[in-house]
Amino acid sequence: MEALNTLKVIDIGIDTYHEPVVYMRSDCHICRSEGFTANSRVAVDYGENQIVATINVVDEKVFEPGNAGLSKIAMQRLGVAEGASISVSHAPVVTSLAAVRKKIFGHKLNDEEVTEIVQDISDHRYSDIEIASFLSVCAGSRLDVDEIIALTQAMVACGKRLSWPDSPMVLDKHCIGGLPGNRTTPLVVAIVSTAGLTIPKTSSRAITSPAGTADTMEALTTVNLSLADIQRVVAETHGCLAWGGAVNLSPADDLLIRIERALDLDGEGQLIASVLSKKIAAGSTHAVIDIPVGPTAKVRSQKEAERLTSLFTQVGAACGIQIRCLITDGSQPVGRGVGPVEEARDVLAVLQGGNDAPEDLRERALFLAAHLFSLAFQERYEQGLERAKDILDSGAAWTQFQRILTAQGGIKSLPSADFQHTETATSTGTLQAIDNRQLARLAKLAGAPNVAAAGLRLHKRVGDKVERGEPLFTLLSDTEGELQYALAYYRQANIFTIGVVS
C-alpha cells in the first residue's frame, strides 16, 4: 500500500506563509482512494521527515499525474527538493486538541495539557483555524495564573535557551508597546552595560508597528546574530542589541503571535507568557516591564495596567525571574522620529547629548535604566537615576553604544528618504492630543518599516502652542506614490487635536 502513496515533488513557487500546502490533482489516485478533498489535512513524509499540510486541489493543466506541488514552507520544513519522492497519507490524530475542547467547554487546563498543546503547536501539528480556536478561548482573561505559568514554562521548554554562566545576574527590559517612537531599548542597553551589568537584549522586528527595535538597530548595524555571535558580543561588551528571530527562543510563541495579530487579539495570558517565555529563554534573571497607559495605547486604563502588573509579577516569581512593572504615560509618542531610521536619529541624539535630543525619550530611558540599577544594586530609585544620568551625560553610554555596534559588525551611516513633505497646522491653538494608532498607520503607509528611511518626524508635542501654518510633521518616503497615498490617508484621519484659543 505504501508505494501507492508516492508522488514526485514539484516546486510550485507559492509562498503560503506558515501553513504548508500540498497541491494535488483531483484525479490523483491517492486523493481518490484516501478520500482527500480540498482542505483535507494530510501527513507528508520524506525520508525521516514528516509534516502536516493542507490539500489544495489543482486542475490537470497545472502538472502531470504522479506529481504533487509543495508550497515554500512545506518544502523548507520537509527539507526536500524538486523531483524527490514523497508520500501522502491521513494526518495523525492530534491528541492535545481534546484539551483545547476542554478549554472551549470552560474547564481549567492542567500543566500536562498546556505542555502538550504548546508542544504540538511548536511541532506544526495545528492548522491555523485550530490555533485561532485555542487563542480565542484563552483570551478575555480566561487563563488563570496557574495556566499562564504552565503556558510560559511550556513555551520555554520547546525553544532554545541561553545561559550566562559568568553572570549571576542577567538584566532585560520590555515595553508592552502601542506608542510610536519610544525607542528606549538601545539607550537602556548602552547605559546599563556601561555599569558592567549583563544585558543581552534580543528584540523583535515590527509586527504591526512602523518599527521594532530590531528594525531600528538594523539601520545602525548588523542584528542578524547567531547564538555564538551574541555570546561573543556580550563577552566583549556586557550587552548586545540583536534580532531575536534568528535564535529561535520561543518558536511556539512565533506561531501563536502570527494568528493573534491576524485576529487582533490581545489575550493577557498569552501576552504575559509570550513576553516572559522569551525573557526566561534568554537567561534573564531580572527585568523591567514598561506599561504605557493612554486612550490610544495598547493598555487603556490604570486598572488594566495594574492587573497586568499583578499577573506579570506572580508568573515571573513562579518561573524564577524577578519582574518590576512600571506604569508610564502612554498619551503620545515618545521622541520625534517614527520609522527605523528616524528613531535611530533620536537615539543617537540622546546618546550624543545634542540640542536636538528629544527630552521625553531621554527621560523615559533614564527612568527605565534607573529601575534596572535599583533592582541590580538593590539601591533606591533616586540613586539609580543619578547613576544613569552620570553615565549618559559623561558620554560613557555613547562610547559604550559604539563598542556594541562595532562588536556586532560595524556602524552604518543612516540613509535619507528620497521624498519628503512637511504638513502644517490649519488652525491656531494648543495641541491637545495625538492619536498613536493613526500616527503609526500614517508612518506605515509612507513605507515604514520595510523602507528603513520611511516614516515621519514630529515637530510638535501634546501641550505645545501651535500657530496656523507652523509645521506639524514631516512625512518621509522612498516613492512619490507612497507619499501621496499616506497624505491622502492623513487628510481623512484625525491624528492631531488642536484646541482653539478662545
Place this chain on the structure above:
Amino acid sequence: MEALNTLKVIDIGIDTYHEPVVYMRSDCHICRSEGFTANSRVAVDYGENQIVATINVVDEKVFEPGNAGLSKIAMQRLGVAEGASISVSHAPVVTSLAAVRKKIFGHKLNDEEVTEIVQDISDHRYSDIEIASFLSVCAGSRLDVDEIIALTQAMVACGKRLSWPDSPMVLDKHCIGGLPGNRTTPLVVAIVSTAGLTIPKTSSRAITSPAGTADTMEALTTVNLSLADIQRVVAETHGCLAWGGAVNLSPADDLLIRIERALDLDGEGQLIASVLSKKIAAGSTHAVIDIPVGPTAKVRSQKEAERLTSLFTQVGAACGIQIRCLITDGSQPVGRGVGPVEEARDVLAVLQGGNDAPEDLRERALFLAAHLFSLAFQERYEQGLERAKDILDSGAAWTQFQRILTAQGGIKSLPSADFQHTETATSTGTLQAIDNRQLARLAKLAGAPNVAAAGLRLHKRVGDKVERGEPLFTLLSDTEGELQYALAYYRQANIFTIGVVS
C-alpha cells in the same frame, strides 16, 4: 492611484475550497506600495463585484509581471474570466469583528450584533481563522437562548426563503445524526405526503458520514432541483426529496459548518440555529427532531438530549415554528445498509414490504411519521401510528414515493459495487455492541459516499446470537485497493463486541 492597482487575471487552476486566494508576485508594484505580504487580507474588485481574499506570494517563474492568479472560488465569486482586469486594495474593515471580541471577553451579544456578524460571514468578509474564533467562543454552551434565537433569525435573514401560500401547515423532520443507516427521511416523506400533508423536504449531502439523505436519494432520482422545480414537484405530490444546497437556504450556515467540522466542534447553539434556520427558511411550520442517544452517537447522554430538547422547543417557539423533539435509541445503526445505494435498498424494501425489509428502520420511520400526524391532525400518537401503518402497509406510500421520484426526474436503477467481501465472526456469543463511529469510518474507507455503491451491509444486530464463522457484514467497493485498505482498518479497529457464552 486606481489604475496603478490593476492586474490581469490568470486562472491558476487551484481549488482552495471556500477561502478565496489571490496569487501575486513578490515584486508586484501593488504588493510593494501597499505593503502586502503573504497572508495579507485584500479586497479584489472586478466591475461591481468585490471579494475579500488572502494573498499567496508566488515566484517570478509562475507568471509574468502585471498579472495576478485567482483560485477557483475567487474567480467564481467575482464572476471573472482569465485576462480580465481586476484591482487589488486593502481589505475593508469588518466592524462586526468588534462584536466577536466582545463575545471573546465573555459578554452577551444583542440581536443587532449577532445579525451583523452573520451578515458579514454570509458576505464572505470573514477569514477562516475569524470564523474559527467566533465558533470557538460560542461553543460549550456559551450562547444563551436569546443569542441562539438571534443567530437563527439572522441566518434565515441572509438566505433565500420558500413560501407555500396554498399550505397553511408545512411539515419537516430532522435527525441530529450519528447513526449509520437510519435513512428514515424518504419513508417519512412518502407516508406523510400520502395523507395530503405538505412536506417539501430538502436534505444535505454527507459531511462526515458515509451518506446524507441527498446522497441516498441521488442514487434513486434527480435531487439537484431548482426552487421552481421544488415548487412544481410539491404542487404535484405534496412532497419532495431534494438536495438543499442548490437553493441556498442558509448560506451563512454552510460557511460555519465547514469550519465547525474541521474543528470537530459541536456547539449546541450553533447546532440549533443551523437546523432551525434551514427549517424556517424552507417555510416549515411544524417539525419533529429525532435525537438518538447512545455511547457512540452524536448525543451521548439523556441529560444532554433533554437540554437540546428544551432549547430547540424554546427557540422554535420564538421563531414561529412548532418543534417536537423525540429522544430515540442511538446504540446501533438503523437498517442494514450503510452508504448511498445500500441505504436506498433498505428504503425500497420497507416501502415494498418485502421479507428482507429491516424492521428497525420501518419502526423508526413509522414512529416519526406518527408524531408528524399527531402534530398535524392534533391526534394522539397511537392514532397517528395507525394512520402511518395503514399508508405504508397498503402500498400507498410506495406508490406515492414513485410519484415523487417521477416528478423529480425519473427513477434510476441502483448500481452494484464491483468488489465485495464478507467478513465472518471469529468467536461465538451474543453481539453486545456496534461502534457507530468506527462503522461509519469503515464504510467511508470503502468509498462511500463519493462512490454511491460503496459501503457495507450488516448481517447482525445488537442482541443477535452469533456463531463463529457466520457473516457479520459485507463490504462493498469499486476498487480492490479501497476494499483492502478498509479491511486493514477493520482488523485494527474494534467495531463489533461479541460477548462469549459462558
